[in-house]
Amino acid sequence: MTTSHLTMEQLLAVRDGDRSEPAYADAHQHVGECDGCRLELDRLHQRTARLRALPRMTPARNQFPAVRTRVVAERRQRRLRAVGIGGLAIAASLALVVMGRDLVQPNRLDAEQQIATAKSESQQLEQKLHDWDPQSRVLNSRAAVMVMEIEDRIADLDVRLAQTQESDRQLVLWQQRVGLMNTLVEVHLTRASNVGF
Numbered sequence: 001m002t003t004s005h006l007t008m009e010q011l012l013a014v015r016d017g018d019r020s021e022p023a024y025a026d027a028h029q030h031v032g033e034c035d036g037c038r039l040e041l042d043r044l045h046q047r048t049a050r051l052r053a054l055p056r057m058t059p060a061r062n063q064f065p066a067v068r069t070r071v072v073a074e075r076r077q078r079r080l081r082a083v084g085i086g087g088l089a090i091a092a093s094l095a096l097v098v099m100g101r102d103l104v105q106p107n108r109l110d111a112e113q114q115i116a117t118a119k120s121e122s123q124q125l126e127q128k129l130h131d132w133d134p135q136s137r138v139l140n141s142r143a144a145v146m147v148m149e150i151e152d153r154i155a156d157l158d159v160r161l162a163q164t165q166e167s168d169r170q171l172v173l174w175q176q177r178v179g180l181m182n183t184l185v186e187v188h189l190t191r192a193s194n195v196g197f
């Protein structure tokens with residue numbers, strides 16, 4: 001019987017119906033008896049649903065081959081490191097390079113202002129993650145996989161941003177990027193609170 005509240009790893013095991021380890025089996029029982037952890041599990045389900053609701057990005061491989069190569073190399077490096085936030089910083093600098101070149105004059109001032117707002121939000125979240133230095137912390141394997149998945153999607157978004165001229169489309173992409181950044185912050189926060197950081 002688990003006496004303390006569940007870790008992110010145990011919550012994810014419950015979400016996935018994973019009972020392959022005694023700690024996971026205990027976690028299933030704990031959720032049945034603890035309102036707090038059941039609430040935490042509900043929030044996790046909601047976050048998962050939000051992630052799945054995001055359109056899967058599938059950039060065309062023939063366009064922007066240099067960008068694509070860089071993103072792939074970056075992912076490989078990230079997987080080798082197991083997890084970290086360094087790749088995100090690369091993705092961010094990539095986005096800045098891209099924005100400098102490809103941000104066309106939007107037809108409407110409205111769109112331009114909203115893009116600027118989304119960009120600034122995205123940068124603030126990036127800074128927040130940077131200040132926390134999540135790389136210095138050890139993520140459990142499931143949280144690490146979540147972080148990698150989110151970072152991959154952010155990298156995909158950056159590729160899409162590089163290919164998009166239309167301001168309305170850019171706005172949607174930037175807003176999705178802010179959503180992903182928020183989820184990323186939330187994963188780090190949840191995981192941190194669950195292990196008592």
Ligand SMILES: [Zn+2]
Binds near residue numbers: 004006030038
């Ligand atoms: Zn509990």
